[in-house]
Amino acid sequence: MRNILVTIMYDGKRYHGWQVQENADSVQEQFQKALSEVIGERPDIKGCSRTDAGVHANMYCISFHTGHSIPADRLPLALNRFLPADIAAIDARDVDDDFHARYSCLGKEYIYKINNARMRNPFLEGYALHYWQKIDESAMNEAAKHFLGRHDFTSFCTIDPHRKKGDFHRTVKNISVKRDGDIVTVTIEADGFLYNMVRIIVGTLLYTAQGKISPSDIPAIIDALDRSKAGPTAPPEGLYLNRVFY
């Protein structure tokens, strides 16, 4: 048996996230279908993370064991023959037997795109949050720096009823807010992310952009360990899993 790591990109607009669900199309289901066409079997595949409906991925990693002999470098083009147009395999390689796309992950980087233009842009519908009020990205960037380092991110997590007693400490390694024309992009790298963590951080940063809170309020919101002290959960369409580190 070999263990293979495949990297894909996907436009999540019409999917209910990565995870297979009943009565909803998922990226995992599409990938499994394409893989079974190529290798003639349906192995147990491991995705690097759950992603919500409407969230995108510039890089998403999947690992699985198989006895099939296809050379890894031929696998992306073979998969792309069967994947829908909004999902593309971009890389494949053989990895150690104990590699696991989720558990071997050392960190991830997400980006969140905001279209800060007065008028909506048809080409960004579903691909960026449209936020028409003028954003002060330097205030957002100043606020963002308070997230750096190891913190208990309970205030920035939608509680998952199935795992109330988890460890809510995560280490944010890089975070920045940059503008390029109308597009304001929030970039966050951490060793791991709690459920909705990026979207709640972005919603809170937008509060600073509107002057509802000051950048210097962030440490107290983190220390409160209380979801109700943070800003709203930003909508999914601006969120992209951008890089996965092993």
Place this chain on the structure above:
Amino acid sequence: MRNILVTIMYDGKRYHGWQVQENADSVQEQFQKALSEVIGERPDIKGCSRTDAGVHANMYCISFHTGHSIPADRLPLALNRFLPADIAAIDARDVDDDFHARYSCLGKEYIYKINNARMRNPFLEGYALHYWQKIDESAMNEAAKHFLGRHDFTSFCTIDPHRKKGDFHRTVKNISVKRDGDIVTVTIEADGFLYNMVRIIVGTLLYTAQGKISPSDIPAIIDALDRSKAGPTAPPEGLYLNRVFY
């Protein structure tokens, strides 16, 4: 009666072009519906050009006469309440009574986007031609310069059976081929365009990128006045009406 000029942007992926057609959704039909919601009447609207199925517009102009008193600067947001997400009104202004979106047009600029990456990109599906062989954009740019100036573009036109005897002379004012990472963009400005002219020019430029013809062959292809001497018609998804000049 007032004469109003509205500028829109649209993602043409799911439309059969601008023009109303039976049994197919068009941008014109969507715009007319939204306009009638806002002004309570259905005036005769004039679009700046026909566009083919799947072609996009960063700027598309429409004019119409109405007796309605809505201030022009409120019209874009009012229209956007009723337009689908893939069409957006971005400007509106009162114009002279004899202004006509098509006949008053002094020139247009189109861009054509080519994704020159080995792997396809889900986010560019329908928004750029995927051309995986490495493109020599400097050869394309050298070839492009031969189109500058006033020429009979019969070789670069799909003959419209309804108007075989038209004037096929057009003046190309600017043309360039530039690369930004994987994206190669062809930009063409002219006083007017024949049917499929940009797409046939792009198809011919791609012949030079592949070495099938030399940049110096372009003048003879123009002089031949023969569609069969030029390259193929590039597909619609890379084409954007980018600017309209009055």
